[in-house]
Amino acid sequence: MYKWLIRPLLFSVDAEKIHHFIFSLLKFQSKLPGTRALLNGMFNFHHPKLEKTLFGITFRNPVGLAAGFDKDAKLIDELASLGFGFIEIGTLTPLPQPGNEKPRLFRLPEDQALINRMGFNNGGVKAAIERLKKRKSDIIIGGNIGKNKVTPNEKALDDYAICFDALFPYVDYFVLNISSPNTPGLRELQDKEPLRKLLLHIKQLSTAKPSYKPVLLKIAPDLVDSQLDDIIEILKETKLDGVVATNTTISRDGLKTDQADVKAIGNGGLSGKPLTERSTQVIRYLRQKLGATFPIIGVGGIMTPEDALEKLKAGADLIQIYTGFIYEGPGFAKCINKAILKSKN
Numbered sequence: 001m002y003k004w005l006i007r008p009l010l011f012s013v014d015a016e017k018i019h020h021f022i023f024s025l026l027k028f029q030s031k032l033p034g035t036r037a038l039l040n041g042m043f044n045f046h047h048p049k050l051e052k053t054l055f056g057i058t059f060r061n062p063v064g065l066a067a068g069f070d071k072d073a074k075l076i077d078e079l080a081s082l083g084f085g086f087i088e089i090g091t092l093t094p095l096p097q098p099g100n101e102k103p104r105l106f107r108l109p110e111d112q113a114l115i116n117r118m119g120f121n122n123g124g125v126k127a128a129i130e131r132l133k134k135r136k137s138d139i140i141i142g143g144n145i146g147k148n149k150v151t152p153n154e155k156a157l158d159d160y161a162i163c164f165d166a167l168f169p170y171v172d173y174f175v176l177n178i179s180s181p182n183t184p185g186l187r188e189l190q191d192k193e194p195l196r197k198l199l200l201h202i203k204q205l206s207t208a209k210p211s212y213k214p215v216l217l218k219i220a221p222d223l224v225d226s227q228l229d230d231i232i233e234i235l236k237e238t239k240l241d242g243v244v245a246t247n248t249t250i251s252r253d254g255l256k257t258d259q260a261d262v263k264a265i266g267n268g269g270l271s272g273k274p275l276t277e278r279s280t281q282v283i284r285y286l287r288q289k290l291g292a293t294f295p296i297i298g299v300g301g302i303m304t305p306e307d308a309l310e311k312l313k314a315g316a317d318l319i320q321i322y323t324g325f326i327y328e329g330p331g332f333a334k335c336i337n338k339a340i341l342k343s344k345n
Contacts, residue, residue, distance in 0.1 A: 002329030015105040015114070026078045039081035045334045049344050050085075054295050054317050055214040055241045057172055059140055061085035062340065063308070063333045066299050066320035067144035067175065067218075071121070073128045073135075080137035083333035088320065089128060090144030091177045094162040096124035097148055100182060106265045110256040112303055113272030114323050115265050116248070117182045120146050125166045132170040143171035144218070146180065153185055153194065157201055164205055173213055176202060179220035179247040181269045187220060192230045199238040214241035214295075221246035221278045221300060225285065232289045242295030244320075245286055246279045249300075272323035276301030280314045287315025303327060305339035312340070 010018050029035045050061040064086040065079060073089045080087065099121025106115045122128070125145075132141070145163035147156040160176060167174070176198065178189040189195060195217075202215050217240055219231060235243060248269025252262055255274060279300025286296055298316025302308050303324040311319050325332050 002331070003327075007327070007329065011107060011109065014103065015107050016102065019105070023075060026075055030078045036077070036081050039078075039330075043081060043083045043330055043334050045083055045337045045341075047337075047341050049341055050337055052085075052318060055173065057140060057214070059085040059318060061333075061337050062312070062318045063336050064088060064140075064142070064297070064318060064320040065325065065333075066322040067091055067142070067177070068116075068118070069322055069325070072123050073131045073141075076132070076135045076139065076141065077137045080139040082330050083337060084139065085318070086140035086142060086172075088142035088144050088175060089132075089171070090122070090175075091120050091146040091180065092122050092125045092128055092143065092163055092167070093120055093146055093148045094125055094159050094166075095148050096127065097121065097150075104268070106268070108255065108257045108262075108270075108272070111272065111274055112323075112327055113255070113257075113270055113274050114326070115262075115268040115270050117266070117268035119149065119182045120180065125163045129166060129170055140173075141171045142173050142175055142216075143167040144175040144177050146177045146183065147186070149183055153188055156189060156194075157198055160198060160202055161205060164202055168206075168209060168213065171213070173216060173241070174202070174206075175216045175218050175244055177218045177247070179218050181220070181248060181250045181267070190220065190223070190227070190231065192234065195231065196234050196238065199234060199240055203238055203240060216240065216242040216244055216295070216297065218244040218247055219282070221249045221275060221282055222251060223282075228282070228285060229289070232286065235290065235294070242297065243286060243290075244297045244299060245282045245316075246275070246300045249275055249278065251278075271300070272327070273301055273303050276303065276307055280310055283311060283316050284314040302336075305336045308336045309339060309343055 052059045067088040100119035104117045147159035248271045297318045298311035299320035
């Protein structure tokens with residue numbers, strides 16, 4: 001019903017406007033008696049074989065909601081009812097920022113894709129913390145953190161440290177986002193020396209805390225093998241806890257959407273089906289180079305349960321969805337989990 005009736009209605013409205021409308025609707029519905037229990041009954045799927053322990057955390061299933069969907073932790077309890085094993089909030093920055101000018105979120109239905117140039121729009125880490133304090137669900141939460149747009153790269157380490165310290169009591173693990181294409185100069189932090197300095201500093205901050213929390217790195221799909229090799233070397237050197245592969249891509253190769261329309265949209269990160277193959281290639285390369293036990297979260301172009309299984313086969317320990325969730329609807333995590341369980345039997 002979602003794909004043939006609800007999705008066409010949603011897709012008839014501006015992508016960012018309908019995103020906020022859905023948030024308001026879910027928030028309103030959650031206040032109605034019995035709604036959360038109904039959603040849990042419809043969309044959650046539990047089985048002991050789906051549980052996965054990674055970097056010391058036990059996830060009830062391996063399907064997470066990727067960062068970017070609930071940037072400000074506004075819908076943790078509501079989204080926890082839709083079958084996810086974990087939710088990653090953010091990207092959060094120290095100070096609130098509006099992001100890039102609108103329109104900045106675009107659908108490419110022919111390609112089952114999205115282009116976004118949101119630009120880390122968020123209400124700041126302090127506002128998110130106030131919401132996290134009030135959450136009722138015990139779902140695993142990842143904190144995806146970044147730097148403010150106005151912060152120069154030579155001061156970026158300070159922004160990541162501010163977010164890390166502030167969020168530490170309220171999330172279960174951290175992801176350092178240095179790979180979004182929508183903040184000018186951010187991807188320069190993937191260069192060898194800036195990256196080493198950042199990872200060592202945040203890792204030391206976590207080690208100094210009374211209770212350690214894992215630190216992961218989110219990387220771009222547009223890196224060539226030599227750049228991936230540099231990152232792999234630093235991941236090993238810094239003893240980082242894991243990697244998230246991958247973010248959105250700046251590539252526009254092979255799109256079915258009319259090129260004039262794509263050009264009119266302009267810059268931004270592409271997600272969805274066009275990213276499926278490349279993100280899986282990166283996961284496979286990382287697994288081969290990092291060995292069998294290094295934690296990898298696979299994300300990028302998971303549009304079907306089969307895509308999810310392919311990511312796991314390539315070497316991902318956990319997976320995350322975003323664009324597939326938008327295209328496939330609220331039952332998508334449950335469908336994937338059922339497929340994963342079937343593959344184990």
